Amino acid sequence: MGDECVTVVEMSIGPLEAADRADAVIRWLLDSGVVVSNPLRGSTWQPSGYLPGPRASDAAPGFSDTDYTLANNGVDILVERELYRDTSPHEAPACPDCGYELAEATLEGLIRPWLDGTEPRVTCGGCAAVRPLGEWPDGYLVGELAVRFNNWPSLSPAFLADLGARMGPRWRAVREQY
Ligand SMILES: [Zn+2]
Known part of the structure; x- marks a missing residue:
């Protein structure tokens, strides 16, 4: 272990x-x-x-x-x-409002912009709610x-x-x- x-x-x-x-x-x-x-x-x-x-x-x-x-x-x-990422359990980030899951590829593409600059804001593909990436659980x-x-x-x-x-x-x- x-x-x-x-x-x-x-x-x-x-x-x-x-x-x-x-x-x-x-x-x-x-x-x-x-x-x-x-x-x-x-x-x-x-x-x-x-x-x-x-x-x-x-x-x-x-x-x-x-x-x-x-x-x-x-x-x-x-x-x-x-x-940092929560690795246990390794769930897809899901919208707290509607449960829509952020695709890993979308997520990966947002890492570098945040590391290099400011936190991206992400629009939910399910309900169109906009929240900072850090507010997406997991x-x-x-x-x-x-x-x-x-x-x-x-x-x-x-x-x-x-x-x-x-x-x-x-x-x-x-x-x-x-
Ligand atoms: Zn949503």
Whole structure:
């Protein structure tokens, strides 16, 4: 079995704000004890910058003491413009209003414009509703700031909401598998 991550992505802030908010998010995660700095950062056993802290179960109630010794269960703060996609389950993006599915080819063609510039607005082929690409569930997201939890138990909704609000006004949690 591969690694499974939950990555919280912020879609609306620019690179300068992303750097500021990243610093604030790291301070909050450290101060609350959810993570600790990784003294062995970069090792194959624990490559991430941060590891589960003494209060990790506040964020992910499924954490038991033994889980702290798992390989690759660190937390990464990603501050760069990057493409993300929820990979589990891999559903076609469907219109929230009418269920019309966006063709993969259409979706693929919109990635580069978003990565290189602004978020495309997509007209639904079923009901003609227009919404930004990031509002199509199971599609792609582009963000300047993300926090990735590698192989953590499920994050609590309250923790996710708190973390998301600290990252910015428009965030999503995606599940990724490697
Ligand atoms: Zn529609």
